[in-house]
Structures are given as structure tokens and as C-alpha cells.
Amino acid sequence: MKLHDLSPAPGSTKRRKRVGRGDSSGWGKTAGRGEKGQKSRSGSTIRPFFEGGQIPLFRRLPKRGFKNPDHVVYTLINLNILDANFQDGDVVDTEALRAKKLLGKTERKIKILANGELTKKITVRAAKFSAAAAAKIEALGGKAEVIE
Numbered sequence: 001m002k003l004h005d006l007s008p009a010p011g012s013t014k015r016r017k018r019v020g021r022g023d024s025s026g027w028g029k030t031a032g033r034g035e036k037g038q039k040s041r042s043g044s045t046i047r048p049f050f051e052g053g054q055i056p057l058f059r060r061l062p063k064r065g066f067k068n069p070d071h072v073v074y075t076l077i078n079l080n081i082l083d084a085n086f087q088d089g090d091v092v093d094t095e096a097l098r099a100k101k102l103l104g105k106t107e108r109k110i111k112i113l114a115n116g117e118l119t120k121k122i123t124v125r126a127a128k129f130s131a132a133a134a135a136k137i138e139a140l141g142g143k144a145e146v147i148e
Helices: 079-085 094-099 129-140
Strands: 075-079 110-113 123-126 145-146
Touching: 075 079, 075 094, 079 110, 079 129, 110 123, 129 145
Parallel strands: 075 110, 123 145
Antiparallel strands: none
16 A cells, blocks of 8 residues: 555545536525625624624623622532541641542642541641631641641
8 A cells, every 4th residue: 555545444534615607506605605695795793793783682681790800719628538638647738639639730728628428537627617626726736727
């Protein structure tokens, strides 16, 4: 087999439709654009969601609410997840959580919640703790350190 012997499988390729090449081609005269109107003209584009001059949907709907630009979203992690993934005496912070694939690349601030039981003495460094979570960590001799 040589390079010049290669050809695509039968039926796998299709010729490009060449419009405006005479009436006998079937795509002559108006070239599939119909008769008159905005879309028959060359260079015409209609922007997305244009409704022909009618007030568009995004303007008909009411504006609601407020998005606070200073709002901070915390990644919530429960004590049962820490208990299952860390050993006695470990230090839990963002790097340790990322190494265990418990935290995504873009997630930054962590809040520890008290769901589940903790059986190991660990040091946890996070942006926030619920009061119950901090109490459970410190009851076992661990540390709940608030970092920024």
C-alpha cells in the first residue's frame, strides 16, 4: 500500500454545496436565500435573541434581587470526612485537603461543620469553624486554628 492508494471509505465524505452557480445546479439565482428581506442580503447578520423589534424577553422580565460583590462562599467540610481521610496527629489545611482531592483547585476558604463524629486528635486550620465543630475537635485534644 502506498500513500497515493489511500482513499476515504465510500460514503464517508461529501462534496461541499456550491451555491449561486447557475439555475441548472438547483442552487442558482437566489442561492437558497429566498426572495427579499434582511436575511437575503449579503453581509447581514441578526444578533442572537433578536425578536424582530418586539421588546425582547430579557427586557420583558422584571429585575429581581441583588448580588453582593463582597459575598464570600465557603467550602463546607464535615468532621466525618476529616475522620475518614486523616490520621491521628495530622495537620489539616487547604494543601492537605487538595492532596487528598477533597478540595477543588479554585476553592479557597473552608468552613468546618460538626456533622459526624471525630475520633482522632488532629490540628485543623480553616477560615471558619462552627461552634460545635471547634468544641468536638478540642474535646479530643486537637486544635481548631482560624486562618485567613
